[in-house]
Amino acid sequence: MHCPICKDIKLKDTLLYNINVDYCPKCLGVWFDRDELRQAKDEKDENLDWLDIDLWSNQKDFxxxxxxxxxxxxxxxxxxxxxxxxxxxxxxxxxxxxxWLDRAEFKKIVEWLKEKADYEVMNNYSKNLFKEFSEIFTGPDPLRDEILDLITILKLFSYKFGGKRPLLSSFLLTLPK
Ligand SMILES: [Zn+2]
Ligand SMILES: [Zn+2]
Known part of the structure; x- marks a missing residue:
């Protein structure tokens, strides 16, 4: 697979939180494959309640x-x-x-989450994840610096795509051909 932005650069895959994530070594954009996200959906994680905020909850806002x-x-x-x-x-x-998420885009998402969600709760949650997974991260150093943001996004996406509230997922089905 090639980067949708850099075009001639091949995406590399790395293991992030037991999920394969493809990233561009040049622009550090990240590709989340839906099937890969689905693999994570069965995992029970009650700490994800902080994600149950006014995030992507109105279909008309898409x-x-x-x-x-x-x-x-x-x-x-x-x-x-x-x-x-x-x-x-x-x-x-x-x-x-x-x-596909540009590097700038996942930073924006995290910033937006911090605005909308209970920052304290989210922060603690992310910190725990970070402790747990930063050691086993096999990706490049520039991404390692952003692993916290990435993990947060990854959790958000697996939750929103495959989990209890697949609104984004059902919205995708309404996209024009
Ligand atoms: Zn790229
Ligand atoms: Zn496709």
Whole structure:
């Protein structure tokens, strides 16, 4: 698979929280494969209650437009999905439901979470995760610095995609062909 931004750069995979994540070694964007996220859904994690906030909870707040990037897996154009006033843009593939996040984008998501969620709770939660998983992280150092953000996003995505509240997931099914 090639990076949708750098095009001629091949994505590398790394193990993050027991899930394979593909990242671009040049721009550090990250590709989340839907099936990979689904693998995480059975895991019980009651600490995820802090995610049950007003996040992506209104279907009418989703906006979508045609993107210019190609899905690294299917090689077809992705959709750009926006949510409300969050200024977050996520590239989603209609066919495989994979999600591409620019490096800047996952930082924005985390910032937005910090604004909306109980920061204390989220922070403690992330810290524990960080302790647990930073040692086994096999990716490159620049990503290691952002592993906390990445893990948070990963948890969010696996929760929102495959878990109890698959709203983003069901929204994807309504995307125009
Ligand atoms: Zn790239
Ligand atoms: Zn795809």
């Amino acid at each position: 906006k979508v437009s045609y993107g210019i990037r190609l899905c690294p897996s299917c090689r077809i154009p992705t959709y750009e999905v926006y949510y409300g006033d969050s200024k977050i843009v996520v590239d989603v593939c209609k066919a495989c439901h994979g999600v």
